[in-house]
Amino acid sequence: MPTTGTGSRPGDPPGRTPAGTAAATPAGRARLNRDxxxxAAVDLADTAGIDAVSMRSLAAGLGVVPMALYKHVANKDELLDGMVEAVVGEIEPARRDEDWKASxxxxxxxxxxxxxxxxxAPAVIESRPAPTPRVLDHLDSVLATLRxxxxxxxxxxxxxxxxxSRVxxxxxxVFPSAPPPEDPAQRAQLVAAxxxxxxxxxxxxxxxxxxATSTVGAGxxxxxxFEFALDLLLDGIERRHREGWTPAS
Known part of the structure; x- marks a missing residue:
């Protein structure tokens, strides 16, 4: 979610430094922390894409020298892991006041x-060589819901x-494809072919x-x-549970 230079993110408590900006010390220097x-890295990826995220570009956006970032993230890999943690932290926790399937x-x-x-985020989550603690928290929570x-x-x-990956x-x-031609005649010709x-x-x-005239690339x-497939899987898992499924069966 992009931020402005002076505005705050909806939901930030009073007095909180706007997300993606550094708090100023009395001396006017930027005071950073890991959060x-x-x-700021998540905001930059949201607005400019993950390829735009580098220690140099992030430092420029925060108004500091790149070396200032290394006190909070050791390298690009740690930065990406932290970004994944931030996104996973937005997932609602499981609720225990409803049945496991609804939860x-x-x-x-x-x-x-x-x-x-x-x-x-999906590509970055899949690219990480090892799960972070918050990623493991989410997986553990899903298993706890099932159990x-x-x-x-x-x-x-x-x-x-x-x-x-649905978790x-x-x-x-299933069918990745390019956008169809804008011209209706060309689109119809492509579909016919x-x-x-x-x-x-x-x-x-x-x-x-x-x-039928916009099938190709229409999506x-x-x-x-997504919900159809999710419900299909959850119904199937529930049925196996009712049937007393075991690996031997």
């Missing part, structure tokens, strides 16, 4: 909202594998309610598709 550095669904959809606010519903350890383990709120697109070679793909897209309702 300010990480928030897990709520938590996964909260993770999705967090990652939609930070489109760069609180009475699922066995083996079933909870298999459920985590089935959910995969982080994202999945890989695709239908001649890949009729089932075109039929599937058209059958899902897409305009789907990502949120609806």
């Amino acid at each position: 300010i550095v990480l928030r 897990l669904r709520r938590q996964v959809l909260s993770a999705r909202r967090a990652l939609l606010r930070h489109p760069w 609180s519903g009475g699922l066995s350890v083996p079933l909870a383990h298999h459920a985590m594998h089935a959910l995969g 982080w709120g994202f999945t890989q697109e 695709m239908a001649a070679r890949w009729p089932n793909i075109v039929e599937s897209a058209a059958g899902a309610g897409h305009d 789907c309702d990502d949120q609806a598709e």
Whole structure:
């Protein structure tokens, strides 16, 4: 979420330094802390993309020399880990006042909202060589939700594998494609050519309610598709639990 030079982020308590900015000391020098550095890095990635994030560009945005950052993050890897921690920290905690399936669904959809606010985050989460403490906190919380519903350890383990990256709120697109041509005639010609070679793909897209003349690259309702798959998995896990599933069965 981008910040301005003098404004504050909604929800910041009175007197709090605006996110992504350094507090000023009486001498007028920038006073940093780790939280300010990480928030500024997340803001920079949100507005300019993850490739724009470097120690030099981050220091310039904060109005300090790059060496000042190394007191709070040792290197670029530690910076990326901290950014992941900041994003994962936005995920709502599990609730124990509802059944396990509703609680897990709520938590996964909260993770999705967090990652939609930070489109760069999925690639960074997948790129990290080892999980950070807050990442492990989230995974432990998901497993605790499954176990609180009475699922066995083996079933909870298999459920985590089935959910995969959905516990982080994202999945890989099945049919990645470029945007379709803007010209309707060219778009129709492209669809016709695709239908001649890949009729089932075109039929599937058209059958899902897409305009047949804009099938190529038109995409789907990502949120609806995500929730459909999530509910399908949760229903299947619940059914296995009711049936008393074990690895031997």
